[in-house]
Structures are given as C-alpha cells and as structure tokens.
Amino acid sequence: MQLPPVALVHGFGTSSRRTWGSLGWIDLLTEAGRQVHAPDVLGHGSAPKPHEPAAYADLEGWLAGQLPEGPLDAIGFSLGARLLLGVASQQPARFRRLVVAGVGRNIISGDPEYRRRIAEAIAAAEPPEEPGMAYFHALAGRPGTDRAALGAFLAGFESNIEVSRLAQVTCPVLVVLGDRDRSGPPDELMAALGDAELRTLRGVDHFATPKSCDFLDAALNWVIGPLP
Numbered sequence: 001m002q003l004p005p006v007a008l009v010h011g012f013g014t015s016s017r018r019t020w021g022s023l024g025w026i027d028l029l030t031e032a033g034r035q036v037h038a039p040d041v042l043g044h045g046s047a048p049k050p051h052e053p054a055a056y057a058d059l060e061g062w063l064a065g066q067l068p069e070g071p072l073d074a075i076g077f078s079l080g081a082r083l084l085l086g087v088a089s090q091q092p093a094r095f096r097r098l099v100v101a102g103v104g105r106n107i108i109s110g111d112p113e114y115r116r117r118i119a120e121a122i123a124a125a126e127p128p129e130e131p132g133m134a135y136f137h138a139l140a141g142r143p144g145t146d147r148a149a150l151g152a153f154l155a156g157f158e159s160n161i162e163v164s165r166l167a168q169v170t171c172p173v174l175v176v177l178g179d180r181d182r183s184g185p186p187d188e189l190m191a192a193l194g195d196a197e198l199r200t201l202r203g204v205d206h207f208a209t210p211k212s213c214d215f216l217d218a219a220l221n222w223v224i225g226p227l228p
Contacts, residue, residue: 004096005068006223008038009080011102011210013122013139013150015045019077019210028216032224034073039066041079042153049149053156060086070094073223077210078102078183082159085173089165098169099219101176102209104184108192110160119154122147135207166192173197174222176215178204 006029010019016038020026029036040047042055042062050056064087067074073096076084081100085107088095121133122140140147166189173193177186178201190196199218201209209215 004072005035007067007074009076011078016040043149049146051148051152053152056153056156059157071096073097075099075219082107089168092170095171098173104186106183108188122150163192180205
C-alpha cells in the first residue's frame with residue numbers, strides 16, 4: 001500500500017525553501033517515494049504577506065487549506081509544529097503521523113515578553129546586541145522577507161494552544177527537542193498528547209534543530225514506517 005503524502009511546515013521568519021529545500025529534507029523524502037507538500041506560511045516566503053494583524057488570526061484555518069486532504073504525515077518545526085498541532089486538534093482524522101520539533105512549554109504558556117522583544121528586534125533599524133534577538137533581526141532582513149508582515153504576524157497570531165485542544169490530537173506524535181532549546185521543557189506537551197514519544201537532541205539549541213542529522217533521522221524513520 002502506498003504511503004501518504006508528507007507535509008513540511010517551516011518556522012517563523014524563514015521559508016520552506018530555506019528550512020526544508022536547502023537542507024535536503026525534500027530530496028530525501030522524494031527519493032523515499034513520498035509526495036511532499038511544503039507550503040510557505042502566510043507572511044513568509046512566496047505566500048501573501050498582509051500587513052494587517054487580523055489577517056493572521058485564523059492561521060490554522062489558512063494552513064489547513066494549503067495541505068492535502070489526507071490522510072497525510074506532517075513534520076513541523078517551531079511555528080510550523082505549533083500550527084500542525086492546531087490543525088490536527090481540529091481535524092484529527094486527517095493525519096496519520098506527526099513530527100513536531102522545537103516546541104514544548106513555549107506553545108502552552110509562552111513568554112509574552114520574549115515575543116515582544118522579537119517584534120522589536122524585527123522592526124529595529126540596527127541589530128540588537130543580544131545574539132538571539134540579532135538572529136531574528138537578521139532573518140527579517142533576508143531577501144524576499146517583509147519586516148512589516150512579520151510584525152503583523154506576531155501581533156495577530158495567538159501562539160499559545162490550550163491543553164484541552166492538544167488532547168484532541170489522536171495520531172502518534174514524535175516530539176523532538178534540543179536539550180539547549182529554550183522552548184522546553186517538553187513535559188506539559190508530552191502529558192497533553194495522547195500518543196507521543198520524545199527524542200532529545202543532545203547539544204542542540206532551537207536554531208540548530210533543522211540542521212540536526214539526529215532530527216532528520218528520527219523524523220524520516222517516524223514517517224517512513226509502515227501503515228498500521
């Protein structure tokens with residue numbers, strides 16, 4: 001029996017090409033015989049880039065419209081992981097397996113002050129001194145990136161997800177988190193999901209996660225496994 005398509009959803013401030021294409025994910029999945037769908041999230045990459053925060057209020061619904069009908073497997077990093085969990089909580093039968101990386105406590109009880117600092121870093125004329133904020137400032141300055149759209153995104157999208165919604169995700173979920181990733185710990189997320197396994201990436205922080213060979217291996221093994 002043919003395995004279902006695989007959706008890849010990138011993180012904040014980047015694109016499908018930068019996260020999945022340039023790092024070989026799409027090629028490896030294609031070589032394994034999988035059909036790959038890797039949309040750019042609204043406000044990013046080749047997707048529309050509205051400057052009104054209200055345009056991002058129903059981002060889960062927008063993403064759901066970009067994905068195959070299902071059943072499908074999906075891999076998401078950071079923002080992409082948060083969005084996939086939201087869609088899977090609303091449409092659980094649409095997913096066979098999920099891989100969510102770079103998320104943990106941050107999507108259940110995120111730090112609004114950290115979010116505010118990211119918004120300020122994106123809008124700043126000069127890079128901030130703090131390395132983490134300088135990274136976000138640099139992301140927003142890449143060719144094809146729209147600082148105003150990213151600011152509107154942060155203002156319009158609610159990044160926290162209720163634990164009760166996570167309990168509606170019925171497919172097996174692989175949670176991947178670096179031991180240096182400030183998005184953790186993963187305990188609350190793992191407890192909220194009904195069928196989940198955790199893979200910890202040793203010596204890996206948030207930003208290095210998509211480049212981690214251990215993440216790649218774990219994710220591919222999870223979605224290339226046989227149908228139940």
